[in-house]
Amino acid sequence: MKELKVELGERSYPIYVGDGLLNDIATTLAKHKIGTKSPLLLVSDTNIAKLYLEQVKSLLEAGGYRVATAVVAAGEKSKSLAVMEDIITVALEAGLDRNSAVIALGGGVVGDLAGFVAASYMRGVRFVQIPTTILAHDSSVGGKVAVNHKLAKNVIGAFHQPEFVLYDIATLKSLPEREVRAGLSELVKEGFILDRGFVEYCDANAERLLALDSEALEHALYIGCGVKAKVVSEDEKEGGLRAILNLGHTIGHALEAVAGYGELLHGEAIAIGMVGAARLSEKLGNPGSIAVETERILRKFGLPVRIPAHMDTDAIMSAMMHDKKFLEGTMVFIIPTEIGKVEINKTVSIESVREVVERLKRED
Numbered sequence: 001m002k003e004l005k006v007e008l009g010e011r012s013y014p015i016y017v018g019d020g021l022l023n024d025i026a027t028t029l030a031k032h033k034i035g036t037k038s039p040l041l042l043v044s045d046t047n048i049a050k051l052y053l054e055q056v057k058s059l060l061e062a063g064g065y066r067v068a069t070a071v072v073a074a075g076e077k078s079k080s081l082a083v084m085e086d087i088i089t090v091a092l093e094a095g096l097d098r099n100s101a102v103i104a105l106g107g108g109v110v111g112d113l114a115g116f117v118a119a120s121y122m123r124g125v126r127f128v129q130i131p132t133t134i135l136a137h138d139s140s141v142g143g144k145v146a147v148n149h150k151l152a153k154n155v156i157g158a159f160h161q162p163e164f165v166l167y168d169i170a171t172l173k174s175l176p177e178r179e180v181r182a183g184l185s186e187l188v189k190e191g192f193i194l195d196r197g198f199v200e201y202c203d204a205n206a207e208r209l210l211a212l213d214s215e216a217l218e219h220a221l222y223i224g225c226g227v228k229a230k231v232v233s234e235d236e237k238e239g240g241l242r243a244i245l246n247l248g249h250t251i252g253h254a255l256e257a258v259a260g261y262g263e264l265l266h267g268e269a270i271a272i273g274m275v276g277a278a279r280l281s282e283k284l285g286n287p288g289s290i291a292v293e294t295e296r297i298l299r300k301f302g303l304p305v306r307i308p309a310h311m312d313t314d315a316i317m318s319a320m321m322h323d324k325k326f327l328e329g330t331m332v333f334i335i336p337t338e339i340g341k342v343e344i345n346k347t348v349s350i351e352s353v354r355e356v357v358e359r360l361k362r363e364d
């Protein structure tokens with residue numbers, strides 16, 4: 001097992017990464033002083049529930065915990081206020097109190113949703129992340145929790161840090177291929193923003209990562225979680241630096257909302273968004289090779305790098321105006337200045353964004 005730490009003073013917490021860690025869930029809860037007197041709420045989705053819910057529930061019960069479960073429909077559409085309210089009903093009916101904890105067993109959808117329940121229920125209860133997708137190396141660390149609004153992604157949410165993150169890479173073996181690719185998109189993003197060596201590792205080990213080779217995956221997730229932990233430790237609430245984790249998200253989130261949540265997976269939309277950001281970089285005078293290289297690596301992972309031609313440019317532009325980085329009429333963009341480095345740029349014009357969007361729709 002490998003261990004990392006998110007350093008946030010009294011809210012610091014560990015990330016445990018390893019093979020078979022789920023077996024230790026009850027002892028890990030006890031170690032983190034989550035006791036057996038108040039019931040727990042285990043949140044999952046329909047796909048994950050079939051695979052791992054009974055196992056985790058039994059392990060917890062064997063450790064003396066009382067466990068209520070809430071299973072939501074798999075997919076992005078479950079990140080909604082309506083589904084959140086249903087989960088809160090389960091929590092109330094099961095008698096969860098302020099000493100209870102909510103456990104997210106799943107990908108980013110379950111993590112963001114259960115996390116926002118934990119942040120809101122009785123004004124905040126403890127929260128544990130058990131990520132089960134590659135993408136969730138990103139969502140389980142850092143405390144951003146949210147649900148979507150039909151006009152914009154993640155605009156109803158909070159910062160609520162977990163007690164710990166338990167990442168059992170054995171669970172990743174059951175991921176569908178499309179989800180593996182989408183997860184690798186956000187994983188290589190951690191390299192694009194801060195670590196050229198990691199991009200080179202992902203490039204050289206693409207086949208092994210796609211084949212879910214345990215050693216390559218454990219190493220890559222450890223590095224990816226490490227980048228995330230470092231950035232969050234320096235800027236928990238996105239006062240500045242943390243915005244770099246949003247590379248590809250200004251365009252990407254707009255595509256997700258306009259396509260209809262779940263049509264384009266988050267990682268797929270971010271892949272297209274990262275190509276968009278690299279094209280904008282070229283417009284700002286940086287080398288065109290950044291966009292070429294970004295695109296080459298994302299294609300290697302079988303990710304989409306073009307905007308579906310049927311998507312309406314005006315709708316995409318208008319969705320972008322709801323981005324959390326759109327401030328006082330200015331679009332703040334995360335721009336790659338070389339592979340492994342980005343800058344937070346406030347000079348990108350709306351016209352150049354429109355041009356890039358149009359071009360990404362027209363090209364093959």
Ligand SMILES: NC(=O)c1ccc[n+]([C@@H]2O[C@H](COP(=O)([O-])OP(=O)(O)OC[C@H]3O[C@@H](n4cnc5c(N)ncnc54)[C@H](O)[C@@H]3O)[C@@H](O)[C@H]2O)c1
Pocket residue numbers: 045046047048051074075076079106107108109110112132133134135136138139140141142143144145154171172173174175176179182183186266267
């Ligand atoms: N909070 C953050 O900082 C943050 C960071 C990145 C992404 N996100 C959010 O995360 C979400 C995307 O997360 P995701 O890609 O994990 O999607 P997801 O949670 O929808 O999971 C993807 C699919 O894989 C299935 N699945 C999950 N684990 C599985 C397993 N082990 N075996 C088989 N199937 C499994 C799920 O049922 C689902 O169908 C988006 O909503 C995005 O906005 C949040």
Ligand SMILES: O=C(O)C(=O)C[C@@H](O)[C@H](O)[C@H](O)COP(=O)(O)O
Pocket residue numbers: 138142144153154186238242243245246249324
């Ligand atoms: O943790 C962050 O900060 C990120 O930006 C990580 C992103 O990958 C993630 O998709 C996040 O949810 C986006 O945040 P938002 O504030 O743009 O909704």
Ligand SMILES: [Zn+2]
Pocket residue numbers: 138186249266270
């Ligand atoms: Zn993301």
